[in-house]
Amino acid sequence: MSPTPPRLLIVDDDAVFARVLARAMDSRGFEVETANDAHQARDVAQRFRPGYCVLDLKLGEENGLRLIPELKAAVPSMRILLLTGYASIATAVEAIKRGAHDYLSKPVDADAVARALLEGESSSVSSGADDDDTPDAPEAPLPLRRLEWEHIQRVLTECDGNISETARRLGMHRRTLQRKLAKHPVRERPSRDD
Template sequence: MTALTTQDHTAEKSLLIVDDDKPFQQRLARAMEKRGFETETADGLREAVAKLATRAPAFAIVDMRLEDGNGLDVIEALHQRRPDARAIILTGYGNIATAVTAVKLGAIDYLAKPADPDDIIAALERKPEEKAEPPENPMSADRVRWEHIQRVYELCDRNVSETARRLNMHRRTLQRILAKRAPR
């Protein structure tokens, strides 16, 4: 496969949306089509990887948690097939460790759900040298603590016992924290 130039890349508006929340996926697909994208959808990891095997799009919007796997695997498969593709991760369960992993695998941004289609387009089309606007609401102390726990958990390959040991925390306490949603 030949590499596309930046000009060719922005002219091609092929987009893959991978999300197991079917109503959200369909609303987002319609919104992106109205904005000029040629969209294709996938409900999960297996379906997305199968579609990538036949045609790798210029853009992708991928949910982090899929019923049959992890959205990071979709990002990795996309960039193996098409290194110049611009992909973003959407998630309702954001944390710093997974955001860093997503970027290392080739994602260009990491947005919290529900994301506005205009914000998604801005992220997809943002030039690498441009910086995103800083958040209006900085994280609370509880959120920073939760992010740190998530980071250590990811670094320990999601091993609860090892994470609890490193954080000097009881294993069941850690399990309760991990089961809850992120604080605001």
């Protein structure tokens, strides 16, 4: 009666986090394997052939972004979700360019991971809700602070991460830019009626 569970590879150098997330995703209907570095991830991807992957941006000294094309080459249909402790539009854009399907900031819960992995697919994993409806575009414009954050990230990417050059292009003092970058981006939640 139940179809074959979707296969998920979790790649994170934090073995405890990987184990906890693996248990949580297993309870949500996934068949899960973990890897703690890029070498293990390549081997598991070749052997396990997962349809999904949760990939940490930082893998010790390695960068998870570099691993995305290799994982996609091993399993072209794999949907990759990149996780990072440092949210930035620039990193998200780069992850998507390299083949990731989505991007989430840590800390993250298993429900958010499952939603991100399965979004846009008719999935065999039951979420308990009918997801056939296409979400509407937000009616309210993005908050000004969010737009500013995204613009800063775009210019920072164009400057290859050079803070001084980014500050010059934005016409702001370097320390002001650093303060803005240190703040978390504004969440894109619809505003409640006050």
